[in-house]
Amino acid sequence: MRWGEAISVSGPSRLAGRLGAVKNGWNRRVLFVLASVPLAAVLVLLAVTLWVSLLDDPNAGLKSGLSLRHFVALYGDPFVASALLNTLGFAATAVSVAMVLGVAAAWLVESTDLPLKRLAYLLMTIGLLVPTFFQAMGWVFFLHPRIGMLNRWLMALFGLDSAPINIANVVGMGWVEGLGLASLAFIMTSPILRMLNPALEEAALVHGLGRWWTLGHVVAPLLQPALLAAAIYIGVIALATFDVPAVIGLGNKIFTFSTLIYVRVTPETGLPDYGVVGALSAALVVVSLFLSCWYFRVIRLAHRYQVVEGRNYRPMRTSLGGKRWLAWVGLGGYFILAQGMPLLMVIWAALLPYFQPLSIAALSHVTLKNFASVDWSLLLRGAINTLTLMVTVPTFAVLFGLAISWVVVRSRARVRFAFDLVAFLPHAIPNLVFALALVVFALFVVPRGVPFYGTVGIIAAAYVLVRISLTTRVFNGALLQIHRELEDVAYICGMRTLQTLWKVILPLLVPAILNLWVWCALLSYRELTMAAFMVSQHNLTVPVIIWGFWNTGHSGQAAAASLIFMAALAPFIALYWGLRSRANLESLDA
Amino acid sequence: MARFKASLRALALAGPAFLAAAPAADAANADLDRLVQKAGAEGTLNVLWGEEFGASEGARPIQDAVNKRYGLHITINYAPGASMPQVGSRILLEEQAGRKASTDLYVGAETNLPPLMLAHAVLTISWSKYFPYITAEMETADGSAILVTTLYNGLYYNAQIVRPSEVPKKIADIFRPEWKGKIATTPYAVAFDRLALWKGMDVVRPIVQKTAEWSGGLLRCGDYDRLATGEFILLFFDCGRTDDHLLPIHGGPLDQVTLDDAAMTTLWYFAVPKNSEHPALATLVAGYILSAEGQKLIESTGTPGSQYVAGTSSYKHAADLKARGIELDDTKPDDLVPHQKELQAIREEFQRLVRK
Numbered sequence: 050m051r052w053g054e055a056i057s058v059s060g061p062s063r064l065a066g067r068l069g070a071v072k073n074g075w076n077r078r079v080l081f082v083l084a085s086v087p088l089a090a091v092l093v094l095l096a097v098t099l100w101v102s103l104l105d106d107p108n109a110g111l112k113s114g115l116s117l118r119h120f121v122a123l124y125g126d127p128f129v130a131s132a133l134l135n136t137l138g139f140a141a142t143a144v145s146v147a148m149v150l151g152v153a154a155a156w157l158v159e160s161t162d163l164p165l166k167r168l169a170y171l172l173m174t175i176g177l178l179v180p181t182f183f184q185a186m187g188w189v190f191f192l193h194p195r196i197g198m199l200n201r202w203l204m205a206l207f208g209l210d211s212a213p214i215n216i217a218n219v220v221g222m223g224w225v226e227g228l229g230l231a232s233l234a235f236i237m238t239s240p241i242l243r244m245l246n247p248a249l250e251e252a253a254l255v256h257g258l259g260r261w262w263t264l265g266h267v268v269a270p271l272l273q274p275a276l277l278a279a280a281i282y283i284g285v286i287a288l289a290t291f292d293v294p295a296v297i298g299l300g301n302k303i304f305t306f307s308t309l310i311y312v313r314v315t316p317e318t319g320l321p322d323y324g325v326v327g328a329l330s331a332a333l334v335v336v337s338l339f340l341s342c343w344y345f346r347v348i349r350l351a352h353r354y355q356v357v358e359g360r361n362y363r364p365m366r367t368s369l370g371g372k373r374w375l376a377w378v379g380l381g382g383y384f385i386l387a388q389g390m391p392l393l394m395v396i397w398a399a400l401l402p403y404f405q406p407l408s409i410a411a412l413s414h415v416t417l418k419n420f421a422s423v424d425w426s427l428l429l430r431g432a433i434n435t436l437t438l439m440v441t442v443p444t445f446a447v448l449f450g451l452a453i454s455w456v457v458v459r460s461r462a463r464v465r466f467a468f469d470l471v472a473f474l475p476h477a478i479p480n481l482v483f484a485l486a487l488v489v490f491a492l493f494v495v496p497r498g499v500p501f502y503g504t505v506g507i508i509a510a511a512y513v514l515v516r517i518s519l520t521t522r523v524f525n526g527a528l529l530q531i532h533r534e535l536e537d538v539a540y541i542c543g544m545r546t547l548q549t550l551w552k553v554i555l556p557l558l559v560p561a562i563l564n565l566w567v568w569c570a571l572l573s574y575r576e577l578t579m580a581a582f583m584v585s586q587h588n589l590t591v592p593v594i595i596w597g598f599w600n601t602g603h604s605g606q607a608a609a610a611s612l613i614f615m616a617a618l619a620p621f622i623a624l625y626w627g628l629r630s631r632a633n634l635e636s637l638d639a
Numbered sequence: 640m641a642r643f644k645a646s647l648r649a650l651a652l653a654g655p656a657f658l659a660a661a662p663a664a665d666a667a668n669a670d671l672d673r674l675v676q677k678a679g680a681e682g683t684l685n686v687l688w689g690e691e692f693g694a695s696e697g698a699r700p701i702q703d704a705v706n707k708r709y710g711l712h713i714t715i716n717y718a719p720g721a722s723m724p725q726v727g728s729r730i731l732l733e734e735q736a737g738r739k740a741s742t743d744l745y746v747g748a749e750t751n752l753p754p755l756m757l758a759h760a761v762l763t764i765s766w767s768k769y770f771p772y773i774t775a776e777m778e779t780a781d782g783s784a785i786l787v788t789t790l791y792n793g794l795y796y797n798a799q800i801v802r803p804s805e806v807p808k809k810i811a812d813i814f815r816p817e818w819k820g821k822i823a824t825t826p827y828a829v830a831f832d833r834l835a836l837w838k839g840m841d842v843v844r845p846i847v848q849k850t851a852e853w854s855g856g857l858l859r860c861g862d863y864d865r866l867a868t869g870e871f872i873l874l875f876f877d878c879g880r881t882d883d884h885l886l887p888i889h890g891g892p893l894d895q896v897t898l899d900d901a902a903m904t905t906l907w908y909f910a911v912p913k914n915s916e917h918p919a920l921a922t923l924v925a926g927y928i929l930s931a932e933g934q935k936l937i938e939s940t941g942t943p944g945s946q947y948v949a950g951t952s953s954y955k956h957a958a959d960l961k962a963r964g965i966e967l968d969d970t971k972p973d974d975l976v977p978h979q980k981e982l983q984a985i986r987e988e989f990q991r992l993v994r995k
Contacts, residue, residue: 108728108754112735128994189870195821196869299826300856300865302994312826315722317860317878318750318986319979323728403885403892404864414890424695427717488729492736502738581721585741586685589718597719601690602863602885 102327142223151234443569450520476518687720693940790879
């Protein structure tokens with residue numbers, strides 16, 4: 050018999066329980082409201098997206114009639130099928146690369162006695178500040194069949210007629226994207242690994258089972274929800290990602306969904322074709338529903354993954370012994386490829402009047418002119434808005450995400466799976482369509498007196514809604530691993546839901562919250578598509594300024610502006626990781 | 640074409656006289672005085688452009704020049720915006736919702752304007768009433784837009800790879816066997832649609848097919864760095880020269896050429912959205928930029944001026960093409976208004992072809 054059951058039969062306790070239930074009812078309503086508000090907004094925007102896809106001429110807005118022509122045009126085009134195959138191949142490769150590298154790095158950092166962990170945290174995240182189009186260009190310079198340095202060297206060395214390596218294919222694109230997304234896999238899985246109780250692992254080892262067998266049959270199944278959530282989340286990002294397919298794919302006539310959308314919404318002639326993009330979103334919603342259902346099947350048996358308990362919870366580190374430095378060689382190799390090379394490309398581009406491959410001859414063109422020509426007042430305007438977004442968006446995304454995850458994982462409400470389903474949907478909709486839906490909503494629904502359209506607020510709202518998918522994936526995984534007995538004890542001690550959440554659950558979730566907060570802040574810094582679509586005089590952001598330079602062939606100025614902002618942010622990120630690592634280490638010591 | 644030639648002839652005869660007389664005409668223009676007064680009261684011009692007219696670096700000199708010319712103290716607030724088509728789309732939606740436009744002054748190409756004109760989302764203005772130097776060929780028939788910049792579509796090439804003797808003069812020159820797979824075109828098949836309207840689908844479809852066969856990849860407009868690096872040796876059609884920082888005059892490796900048998904323009908127009916927050920100031924600034932002084936100013940930012948304003952690089956290029964007997968297609972928004980659906984169908988067909 051459990052404690053809660055024993056207490057529920059006693060008379061006075063039943064009365065106390067009822068009073069507690071009333072108070073708890075109010076507490077839970079607060080959480081339900083917090084969870085419902087953003088999800089209601091998501092549903093409204095989805096409805097707007099569907100409406101846009103059914104408009105004969107979306108640019109005519111309310112004056113347009115309804116039509117299915119966009120669906121017919123899209124799904125009747127055989128080229129879309131080939132783009133779909135490319136997209137799936139690209140996404141599968143990217144997810145595989147990201148998960149293998151990201152989870153391995155997270156395991157090394159969180160579950161072993163790897164030295165210099167603070168540096169590892171810093172290296173895994175600092176690259177997020179580098180615009181990804183530089184990363185893609187770096188790989189073009191490295192492995193392009195015609196201008197790739199490695200290919201040139203290999204051809205000269207072995208007297209080859211053609212390039213032996215070609216990055217310009219679906220797998221190559223997936224590799225480049227996966228390297229970048231490994232940081233996200235790291236961020237999403239490291240809190241889970243940090244909280245993993247090694248008791249079961251130790252039991253397996255004590256019984257003579259090998260380390261690899263234990264890893265595959267004990268640790269991996271425990272991590273399954275978190276790994277699946279991360280893989281699904283990263284997979285959907287890869288499905289919609291634009292930079293790498295635009296630079297490497299378009300340059301070789303390899304289309305993915307994102308580049309197909311790009312051509313439709315940023316034509317050089319006529320006006321954008323938002324209807325087709327809306328129709329495409331419908332397909333992506335179906336894919337995301339399928340992925341969500343798969344995820345639900347896993348978390349249906351949530352109790353199996355609860356490994357953080359009140360009694361014997363004592364995270365431990367695996368000793369790497371003499372292989373510690375070998376681990377650093379691997380991490381260093383990853384950092385050089387995924388973070389160092391793009392950073393080098395940005396610095397290189399910032400010092401040149403126009404983009405050119407690394408060479409001795411190009412050194413004669415090195416100049417600081419790009420830095421001198423930066424418009425500081427414009428950059429300052431963008432920086433203020435960007436910093437505002439970097440503070441507000443993560444705060445609200447984490448708050449809403451936690452409330453939704455609590456409803457999904459902890460409540461017994463019948464609608465909890467619907468909550469999770471809706472929370473995941475913004476991730477599946479192309480960001481640009483989401484931005485369009487929000488613009489339409491702001492223009493035609495929000496009263497004119499409300500300062501929303503054209504403000505930083507509309508961008509913040511879009512970012513928060515889109516990020517809820519990420520925060521709920523991570524919080525779901527983290528909450529699943531915290532055994533209910535901790536909350537049961539808190540309730541028995543008279544705590545209410547919000548108090549329990551604040552005093553019992555949140556302290557255990559601190560690593561996840563901090564990781565998410567920083568990650569959401571970095572994503573807010575990087576986000577371009579939605580900001581560019583909703584830009585006005587009052588909500589200009591740094592990425593929009595940088596993209597403006599890049600998009601018009603001023604890569605040097607784009608790189609210079611990127612470096613200036615990165616230099617301004619890097620000390621804060623280093624400080625954060627330093628404090629966080631110290632706090633975590635101290636808490637573990639305690 | 641006859642209209643174009645007549646325009647050039649008229650401009651050649653009367654243009655300089657107009658321009659010379661412009662300041663005097665301004666001084667005596669009561670309509671302009673009223674416009675200047677209103678513009679001064681409005682005070683601030685919010686513009687959402689791309690990198691047109693030197694972006695933020697270019698906005699300040701324009702602001703200073705307008706203030707000096709008309710004795711005002713206006714401010715131009717620049718923000719780098721989305722693409723011309725996207726901003727055009729937003730203006731349409733904002734107008735329907737009865738909201739203020741995101742930009743007080745819209746810059747759009749001749750293909751972006753017809754939907755706005757058809758929806759009456761931009762103001763129709765008697766431009767010549769305020770600015771006598773704005774002639775009929777510089778504005779749309781209803782006065783909804785004025786031509787500010789003429790770009791010439793042709794091809795961008797890497798002059799460090801393509802030898803002077805190899806620089807294509809005609810479309811056929813592009814398809815050299817050794818260049819197969821090394822050239823690029825745009826994913827939107829830019830300019831081919833207008834070439835089809837001009838020369839006919841039967842002529843242009845095979846050209847697009849051959850371009851697709853020869854091109855190894857697709858480049859976005861503005862992605863000219865990919866030519867500078869040598870990844871591709873040329874881009875056909877290009878989107879028109881909008882900036883000169885990659886040209887040899889600035890030490891860059893790229894050059895541009897207009898083809899003798901496909902000389903076409905991309906025309907950028909100014910239009911004042913119907914719901915512009917500062918319409919008088921937008922009108923004044925647009926009108927000023929079309930003056931000889933204003934055109935010289937934007938050319939100093941690297942953006943070409945109008946083919947109809949003497950002294951601009953575009954004017955000289957048009958005169959050069961004319962002297963060489965090369966026919967130039969300068970399709971205007973008014974010409975495209977009746978062909979919207981046809982153009983859309985052509986674009987979609989050509990975009991399918993270039994992907995192959």
